[in-house]
Amino acid sequence: MKKICLVLALVLFLPFVLIGCGDEEKLNAYNIVAFFNEEEKTLKCNEKVTYVNNSENALQELCFFVYANGFDEGVKAVPTSYNNRAYPNGESYGNLTFESVFVAGQEVEVMLSENKNILKVDLANTLYPNEEVVVDLNFTVNLANINHRLGYGNKACNFGNFFPIACVYENEFIKNDFSPNGDPFYSDVSNFKVEINCNKDYVVATTGDKKETISGENKKVKCTANKVRDFCFVLSKDFQIISGKAGDVDVFYYYYDDENAQEHLDTAVKSVIKFEKDFGDYPYKQLSVVKTNFCFGGMEYPNLVMISDDLADNDTENYVIVHEIAHQWWYGIVGNNEFQNAWVDEGLTEFSTALFFKEYTDYGFDYDIVMNNATESYKNFVRIYSGVYGSLDESMNRNLNEFATEPEYVNCTYTKGMLLFESLRQTLGEKKLIKCLKEYYKDYAFKNSSSEKLTESFSKTARINLESYIESWTNGTVVIR
Numbered sequence: 001m002k003k004i005c006l007v008l009a010l011v012l013f014l015p016f017v018l019i020g021c022g023d024e025e026k027l028n029a030y031n032i033v034a035f036f037n038e039e040e041k042t043l044k045c046n047e048k049v050t051y052v053n054n055s056e057n058a059l060q061e062l063c064f065f066v067y068a069n070g071f072d073e074g075v076k077a078v079p080t081s082y083n084n085r086a087y088p089n090g091e092s093y094g095n096l097t098f099e100s101v102f103v104a105g106q107e108v109e110v111m112l113s114e115n116k117n118i119l120k121v122d123l124a125n126t127l128y129p130n131e132e133v134v135v136d137l138n139f140t141v142n143l144a145n146i147n148h149r150l151g152y153g154n155k156a157c158n159f160g161n162f163f164p165i166a167c168v169y170e171n172e173f174i175k176n177d178f179s180p181n182g183d184p185f186y187s188d189v190s191n192f193k194v195e196i197n198c199n200k201d202y203v204v205a206t207t208g209d210k211k212e213t214i215s216g217e218n219k220k221v222k223c224t225a226n227k228v229r230d231f232c233f234v235l236s237k238d239f240q241i242i243s244g245k246a247g248d249v250d251v252f253y254y255y256y257d258d259e260n261a262q263e264h265l266d267t268a269v270k271s272v273i274k275f276e277k278d279f280g281d282y283p284y285k286q287l288s289v290v291k292t293n294f295c296f297g298g299m300e301y302p303n304l305v306m307i308s309d310d311l312a313d314n315d316t317e318n319y320v321i322v323h324e325i326a327h328q329w330w331y332g333i334v335g336n337n338e339f340q341n342a343w344v345d346e347g348l349t350e351f352s353t354a355l356f357f358k359e360y361t362d363y364g365f366d367y368d369i370v371m372n373n374a375t376e377s378y379k380n381f382v383r384i385y386s387g388v389y390g391s392l393d394e395s396m397n398r399n400l401n402e403f404a405t406e407p408e409y410v411n412c413t414y415t416k417g418m419l420l421f422e423s424l425r426q427t428l429g430e431k432k433l434i435k436c437l438k439e440y441y442k443d444y445a446f447k448n449s450s451s452e453k454l455t456e457s458f459s460k461t462a463r464i465n466l467e468s469y470i471e472s473w474t475n476g477t478v479v480i481r
């Protein structure tokens, strides 16, 4: 249908082609109204999803990933070694309970998978290509007392991945599972309208543009975020905010305790400037860097990154800020299945972070030393783990829950991923590699990439077939010396 439309338009109304019948897909739209109950630590939500069938197949059902159930009893939310950092007051659990689900106004049965990670919604009427349907979800998120993406700590409440999000459809729905390692997420760029209701004393950091009103004891925050692949917010009564500008992008820094706040804001501003120069425009008006109770180093969301308030030192904090901001380009604007191909965003993000410190040398991270240390660390990992287990799987394109240990995940994804891009830099030259990154960004902005798509895009720009080169890294056969 789209092709016919284009041909006719080309002949008859050329000037209108770009506006009316371009390549732009209609995006899924999420409209969420959420009420935070401070005493109970619950978030009661109504979520209306206008789902657009952008595939070529007729659909009989839709699937949603319910990450909030990853905090339920019996599910491991963090690697065991993180238990002390994750649980400020002993182990605690949370989940998401559905009150009702409607499809096109008709109530349907709530059907959750065994792990409660996937909600399946049967459609009464077949959804044909380019058609849309409204799914209405009523649910309550019960927060765990955990310093995690979703949960409350001693200072702040984090609301990452709090709502059921449509699984990406690639001839079937991609149903990610929970994983204590990595970011088990994959979603399409969508448009969001989210209303958050909470006590007036909360300072609220969010994805998107926001407008706040206060009435009595209540604060209402209305957010609009277009062309983003997720929505996140963080609440704290103790947040202070400082801000700066990276060109026309407003950069905010939320923190409750930081004697180097201005330095961290400056790092964030410089990161946006550097990555816009190297990769392409940051296509949103604002970015919030939020220092919060979080057990890992940091976490990326569109327009908002979480930085742990529990990092080892100031250098680490600057490093994490740069890393999470690089994710705005690699994960946020250019998406990929983080469950299946985590190296695609993590490897590129680590490499981008190293490029930042190559330019801004006053932070004390020497680029060559970073790469040498990464090489040595990877070689040690191979030596030690091969010794312990007899053999070692060094492949990179694996599901998160197929990595046997956390070091295996970190080394095969972050370290080896970064070294792959460093190897390309040495082979192609830095100028050509930056060109590859710019073109890759253009090719996949607001879309989903993959290991294969990245290889194809780089090969096209470099004018060399890089397939076997990159594959030798991803399938684990390359020997790192």
Ligand SMILES: [Zn+2]
Binding pocket: 323, 324, 327, 346, 349
């Ligand atoms: Zn990362």
